[in-house]
Amino acid sequence: MASWIGMISMVQRGPQAQQIAAQVISVVTITHAALTHSAPDLRRELLFELVSNEGIRIFPLEPSDEVGPPPDNTLMGDIEAIVKAKLGQDTRFSARVNGVAGFWVSFKIAGDEYWLMLERERFEGLTGFQWLGWAGLVGLLSLLGAAIISSLVNLPLARLAAAARAIAQGRRPTPLPEKGPQEILEANRSFNQMVDDLQRVESDRAVILAGISHDLRTPLARMQLEVEMAKLSIEARDGMQSDIAQMDAIIGQFLDYAKPTDAASFVPVDVGALLTDSAHEAERMLDVRVTVDIGDRVHVMGNPTDLRRVFNNLVENARRYGKTPDTELCEIDIRCHLRTLAQGERVVIEVQDHGHGVPDDQIDQLLKPFTRLDSARGQANGAGLGLAIVERVVSRHNAELNVRNREGGGLLVQILMHPLT
Template structure:
């Protein structure tokens, strides 16, 4: 059942195998039923014919020629004639489902006193009794002349047909599963930021239609990415240029210290929000992935965070852990998590922020993963609202305190993590605060 649930190939293969087995069993049963009557009649007529011909030959032959006749029957026909004695050791007839019907038909022709045996005096064969006047005789036929396919032969043929059927089922399952496997691999490439090769537009009309639609979707997504790059460049130029001019004019204006600080804070906030929008929309290209020393990257980020006022950073980072990814994007992820903790994770009643950063290797079902963990000691988030944190433009201000920003920090983290084929887990820390885990594949 695990194989049955694991994928379309095994599911199709198992269903085809069951169908083939049931069909074979039905055919064998039907053939056996249809052949039973014909087999009984054929065997009975053979026995009757042999006994009748032998009886006639012995009756009408001269006494001096009977020995020679018996020799010819043994040599050429495999028929032996013996005198029936009361002292003969007679075994029961052959244990065959057809034997009762054969015996009934033969006795109807040769007489009700006809006897059958599978062995007489230790000699195995198919024995039938008959009479010539008052003398009784045994006629022995070789079993090979009466036997059809044995159970071993039936099993052998059934095994050959079964193996060929299973190979055919495997081939059919592969052909059915191949287009879907290609589509799954292409969709996985898109999820990882890669541009997949065009899917072949051949096969059945359903496969052609699905592959053609998928190829068109890939082209449309590529065009959207190109258009977005142009828009991002426009936003960066059209918005940040006026902000820079405003900052310059503010420096030259004759304003009080309080008004100047307020306007500078507003400009810095607008510039940070624009930066968040750009980070959220910027694609992470898999082609830019390189091997990164994630341990060193986390230590650098921790040292930078310790220099911020009111920050305490506790680290437990294993050394020399390597992952594949975009160094700039992963650094942005770590900085976003630290900034998130700094803004929202202040320890209640202290006004200061304490952050725990750890990194270690953890074996999983998908291989070894590097687990990055960032925790704060704040008030945390209600459990029923944790999923909302990952949605764009969402801020849990009521739970985490007032802060500036567009609510894109964790949304940016999630987008980058997914493009790195990693996993993001958000939960509350025991004792208060938010815990964020990132599971990255360990580089070879």
């Protein structure tokens, strides 16, 4: 804006000064000629005509006139030089004569000097309010242009951010348009290539997982059969069968952790029914007592198989590590209700036990793969992937997982999911 105002002022100054000077010269010359060639008895009418129609007044120049300085105008120096070059160097200028404000110019007729007074408004440039108006208009146009340019720049970035969020949620985004400026084109092309590479990696991983499941569990099945047919003592047979079952469970955990959750497979899921089934499965154990508090018609969008695995893992984790110190009985509380929280309406799922709990500074370690806090949670069998699988599936469902110690002892795992609308 400052550069624009400076440029306009500099470009405008010369032509405007020449235009005003030419107008002054023209008015003085025409007035001088009219008064010189008019009949003496008609000069009064001519002066009246000049005042009424042209705003031009003629006064005799007296030595006693109180003459003020020339108009305080940045163009006055240029105007004065041009006018004096045409009308003579003795031409005088004033902004006020005898207390009357105006644009005063002197000229001579047959040796007598006169003042010619013009209205100052016709010789003034843009006023401060006019400059402010033009500046506001230019500023508004500049902001409008900047908004259009910003939208053109931000639109590809918004598409890229939306595609990245889709990948984070396990969905394959629509390919980004490979057009526009070179930088945007390269970014979109690289992103599309990355999506294709991830898709191939996902397909390869599915094939590898299927191969691992087949190649590892087939020998385990043969080992199980050989143990059954071998002439072993009951203690040795039970021990080997336990080891084989533990190996099979560990393989299952690895496969569950590596298995992707596809958002395209999400369907309406009755969370209460899944939790009730998990509670019934746990109640079959002799050392387990389950308390269930589940609301009616609690539904979410999700993968029912993966959510069932999550709830089973939570209940199994509570069963293993949630025995009370006194009775050696595992008490598990399962709650599920629709609540209105600060972030909006959520389905709140809670699974808690009454065991020893976990040191507060080690709770974050529970969600890391291959981590078991045996010192805090007692004897553990498995690969340490139970809660890691829960955290992975919950994040793919765009839900929130909270783990904290329960008041009175034990661990509380809370899942916040978006309800089905």
